[in-house]
Amino acid sequence: MLLIAPPVAKPDAPPAGIALLAGSLRHHGVPCTLLDANLEGLLFLLDQAENPGDTWSSRALRHRHAHLVALRSLTLYRNRDRYQRAVRDINRVLASAVHSRPELSISLANYQDSSADPLNSRDLLREAEQFERSIYTPWFRARLPDLLASENHRLIGISLSFLSQALPTFALLGYLRSTFPHLILVLGGGLITSWMNSRDWNDPFAGLVDHCIAGPGENPLLRLFGIDNACEDPVPDYADLPLTDYLAPGPILPYAASQGCYWNRCSFCPEAAEQNRYRPIRPSTALTHLRQLCEQMQPMLIHLLDNALSPTLLQTLGEHPPGAPWYGFARVNEQLADPDYCRTLRLSGCALLKLGLESGSQHVLDAMNKGIQLDLVIRVLDTLHQAGIATYVYLLFGTPSESIDEARQTLAFTLRNHQAITFLNLAIFNMPRGSKEAVQVGGTAFSAGDLSLYRDFIHPRGWDRRAIRTFLDREFTRHPAISSILHRDPPLFTSNHAAFFSDCFPWPAG
Numbered sequence: 184m185l186l187i188a189p190p191v192a193k194p195d196a197p198p199a200g201i202a203l204l205a206g207s208l209r210h211h212g213v214p215c216t217l218l219d220a221n222l223e224g225l226l227f228l229l230d231q232a233e234n235p236g237d238t239w240s241s242r243a244l245r246h247r248h249a250h251l252v253a254l255r256s257l258t259l260y261r262n263r264d265r266y267q268r269a270v271r272d273i274n275r276v277l278a279s280a281v282h283s284r285p286e287l288s289i290s291l292a293n294y295q296d297s298s299a300d301p302l303n304s305r306d307l308l309r310e311a312e313q314f315e316r317s318i319y320t321p322w323f324r325a326r327l328p329d330l331l332a333s334e335n336h337r338l339i340g341i342s343l344s345f346l347s348q349a350l351p352t353f354a355l356l357g358y359l360r361s362t363f364p365h366l367i368l369v370l371g372g373g374l375i376t377s378w379m380n381s382r383d384w385n386d387p388f389a390g391l392v393d394h395c396i397a398g399p400g401e402n403p404l405l406r407l408f409g410i411d412n413a414c415e416d417p418v419p420d421y422a423d424l425p426l427t428d429y430l431a432p433g434p435i436l437p438y439a440a441s442q443g444c445y446w447n448r449c450s451f452c453p454e455a456a457e458q459n460r461y462r463p464i465r466p467s468t469a470l471t472h473l474r475q476l477c478e479q480m481q482p483m484l485i486h487l488l489d490n491a492l493s494p495t496l497l498q499t500l501g502e503h504p505p506g507a508p509w510y511g512f513a514r515v516n517e518q519l520a521d522p523d524y525c526r527t528l529r530l531s532g533c534a535l536l537k538l539g540l541e542s543g544s545q546h547v548l549d550a551m552n553k554g555i556q557l558d559l560v561i562r563v564l565d566t567l568h569q570a571g572i573a574t575y576v577y578l579l580f581g582t583p584s585e586s587i588d589e590a591r592q593t594l595a596f597t598l599r600n601h602q603a604i605t606f607l608n609l610a611i612f613n614m615p616r617g618s619k620e621a622v623q624v625g626g627t628a629f630s631a632g633d634l635s636l637y638r639d640f641i642h643p644r645g646w647d648r649r650a651i652r653t654f655l656d657r658e659f660t661r662h663p664a665i666s667s668i669l670h671r672d673p674p675l676f677t678s679n680h681a682a683f684f685s686d687c688f689p690w691p692a693g
């Protein structure tokens with residue numbers, strides 16, 4: 184079986200989804216090959232890019248190979264200006280790779296086509312029919328026939344997790360279906376799962392894809408090979424991915440110790456709206472996996488992919504360091520306000536914690552069932568800061584219970600605590616299609632597409648997207664204390680590279 188991670192996703196780390204499937208298949212004796220089409224497709228486009236003639240593009244093109252080498256070395260991350268220039272130049276070269284196709288825009292983190300909606304199944308199927316037009320088709324032709332000929336692959340599994348991957352994925356499916364009609368095509372991943380969880384799902388890809396899989400793919404894939412009794416918690420297998428080619432100063436090990444969320448009550452959250460079940464791996468098992476993978480991969484950083492690291496997992500990692508610095512999402516809780524506990528976490532390698540604060544208004548937090556108290560958030564931010572653990576704080580504007588007054592409370596809260604906040608992410612609320620609130624406020628789908636996951640709605644307090652943008656542009660981000668936090672954010676890679684700017688690096692050897 185050939186497992187493919189399609190373009191476009193941030194190219195800083197090997198893809199976790201296909202590595203987990205490989206771990207499961209190989210554990211049961213099913214041979215498989217992993218292909219990171221995202222990374223390889225990106226490097227191909229950077230190699231093929233032509234010079235559109237402007238000064239910036241010419242300079243970026245000349246320096247692209249030096250920038251790629253620099254992005255793989257920690258030295259660059261010690262100089263924020265040089266780092267930003269390297270990322271922006273690489274992105275510029277990528278953009279120039281499609282300069283003859285004005286409808287396309289491509290970056291290190293995104294792929295858009297103004298003539299095709301990735302949330303419309305008809306547009307996706309058209310992308311498959313017209314795969315010849317895809318900017319990736321020259322790479323498909325250069326790479327896939329030999330790879331498929333060298334192994335006797337019967338099945339191709341494609342892991343579609345992000346919207347930025349949707350159009351290239353369907354071009355790839357179209358290429359495979361037309362060139363290798365005998366192959367069985369399987370489509371899974373987070374985005375497919377969300378689509379299939381929708382009440383309106385009517386299997387629009389049945390004529391193109393042989394199997395669409397919702398949720399964890401390990402057992403359904405094994406069943407395709409006639410294996411029913413799968414092991415419970417496979418160890419991801421990153422062995423044949425090009426670990427030193429990713430755009431990071433050393434290998435990043437992505438690892439999920441759970442699926443779903445142990446809290447699962449926030450009213451705005453797609454996890455809750457899709458009623459995804461919480462499936463944790465026992466912390467002791469997760470630790471064994473991490474230590475084994477650290478031994479094999481010698482990662483520079485572990486990215487814990489959980490929606491929220493459980494308190495027991497955090498405690499386990501604090502008491503038993505996994506073997507490399509690590510970061511992930513955590514919920515604010517009393518433990519994180521304990522200085523000794525946070526010092527232990529820091530000593531175990533905790534470089535950064537991502538915290539979903541959402542709002543600086545207790546009223547808004549309570550209305551969205553966030554389950555956190557602002558006085559505790561203040562203590563947690565301060566304790567993490569004192570312990571040397573960086574924070575990446577997520578704020579969400581425009582939830583139904585917010586107005587400009589509550590948004591200003593968020594501004595005031597952020598200003599009061601700005602010294603303890605290392606990075607900030609600002610987002611505007613999207614109403615998940617299946618949420619209870621979507622039913623209450625009504626509205627129409629965001630996109631005309633049948634696969635839209637969010638709804639537009641008339642804000643009950645008149646706090647619409649345009650008003651929020653104006654507030655963010657003219658008030659929130661204007662404040663010098665906030666703009667200096669925002670300025671720290673690594674462009675395009677954002678939280679994926681943020682930990683490398685912490686003083687955890689270089690991590691003591693051994």
Ligand code: SF4
Pocket residue numbers: 444445446447448449452453454455490491514539
């Ligand atoms: S804690 Fe995070 S993942 Fe869990 S329900 Fe709330 S927003 Fe969703």
